[in-house]
Amino acid sequence: MTTLHETIVPTQRVRRITVLISGSGTNLQALLDAASTPRLPNAAITYVLSSRSNAYGLTRAKTQNPPIPTSVCALKTFLNRNPGSTREHYDGEVARQVLQSRPDIVVLAGWMHILSDRFLEVLNGEKEAPPKPALPPPEPKSLPNQTEPIPSNDSSSPTAETEQKTLPSPPSTQHFPIPIINLHPALPGAFDGANAIGRAFEAFQEGEVKNTGVMVHRVVAEVDRGEPLLVKDVEIKEGDTLEDLEARIHQVEHEIIVDGARIVLEELEKETSS
Numbered sequence: 157m158t159t160l161h162e163t164i165v166p167t168q169r170v171r172r173i174t175v176l177i178s179g180s181g182t183n184l185q186a187l188l189d190a191a192s193t194p195r196l197p198n199a200a201i202t203y204v205l206s207s208r209s210n211a212y213g214l215t216r217a218k219t220q221n222p223p224i225p226t227s228v229c230a231l232k233t234f235l236n237r238n239p240g241s242t243r244e245h246y247d248g249e250v251a252r253q254v255l256q257s258r259p260d261i262v263v264l265a266g267w268m269h270i271l272s273d274r275f276l277e278v279l280n281g282e283k284e285a286p287p288k289p290a291l292p293p294p295e296p297k298s299l300p301n302q303t304e305p306i307p308s309n310d311s312s313s314p315t316a317e318t319e320q321k322t323l324p325s326p327p328s329t330q331h332f333p334i335p336i337i338n339l340h341p342a343l344p345g346a347f348d349g350a351n352a353i354g355r356a357f358e359a360f361q362e363g364e365v366k367n368t369g370v371m372v373h374r375v376v377a378e379v380d381r382g383e384p385l386l387v388k389d390v391e392i393k394e395g396d397t398l399e400d401l402e403a404r405i406h407q408v409e410h411e412i413i414v415d416g417a418r419i420v421l422e423e424l425e426k427e428t429s430s
């Protein structure tokens with residue numbers, strides 16, 4: 157006979173994903189579409205931080221049901237508002253806002269800033285997050301009480317007739333290190349840094365490469381040199397325009413970013429259940 161305790165399956169806490177963006181957010185959208193489906197099970201995007209106030213990805217987050225808390229931490233604005241501050245101070249503030257979002261994992265989805273050790277040490281749990289800057293940029297929207305339905309207060313919110321969803325609550329304790337992954341539109345070691353697609357396209361035209369690729373890798377101090385988790389080759393065809401190549405790469409990005417997030421969350425589940 158099966159006793160009661162043998163039939164109770166502990167419900168797994170929904171994992172919280174914080175996404176860092178700087179632009180249109182099509183990769184964020186891929187994560188939003190996949191969250192809580194078999195492609196990215198038991199997970200939700202619970203915070204979006206942008207380095208640019210005009211990033212359309214912020215709109216994508218705010219128009220979700222429920223709306224996803226967002227904030228903007230722009231480098232120039234931060235430096236102007238905090239005279240005497242440095243890039244390291246900026247990275248510390250980014251880390252503070254990310255930590256405040258209580259993530260299980262962090263995904264860089266087109267985040268266009270190199271993150272220094274000041275950020276990485278906080279996410280690894282090696283150092284405390286710095287206090288709020290003297291003149292903080294606008295506070296990130298406070299994490300609403302995420303166990304209650306988000307009150308619909310504008311036309312973009314769900315109406316009473318549509319189900320009001322809630323974001324998963326943060327756990328009582330924050331685990332460290334918080335895994336950080338990055339989507340990079342190049343093969344390992346090929347075109348590190350910004351404008352990787354453009355540089356691959358030029359290299360193809362010069363006959364230096366026959367193809368390029370996309371990878372999701374762990375984030376370490378050395379830019380785009382963290383352990384690759386997934387790597388996909390992308391063909392460059394004779395006659396391709398840059399736009400043709402970009403479209404082919406983005407299609408692969410939108411798949412691989414979801415698979416990369418799932419892999420890291422599966423690792424986390426194994427670590428926390430062992």
Ligand SMILES: Nc1nc2c(c(=O)[nH]1)N[C@@H](CN(C=O)c1ccc(C(=O)N[C@@H](CCC(=O)O)C(=O)O)cc1)CN2
Pocket residue numbers: 264267268269270271272338339340341348349350374375376377378379380381382
């Ligand atoms: N410590 C790390 N930081 C970041 C990594 C990483 O692997 N380790 N990945 C990058 C993402 N990225 C490519 O994938 C990348 C983006 C931007 C740059 C860059 O040179 N940025 C300039 C500013 C550019 C701008 O503001 O338009 C800079 O930071 O000065 C390099 C790589 C994210 N960060």
Ligand SMILES: NCC(=O)N[C@@H]1O[C@H](COP(=O)([O-])[O-])[C@@H](O)[C@H]1O
Pocket residue numbers: 177178179180181182183184213265266267339340341349350351352406409
């Ligand atoms: N070095 C990282 C990098 O260059 N990432 C690039 O930023 C874009 C973000 O697009 P999105 O805002 O539409 O997701 C991505 O397409 C990716 O190629």
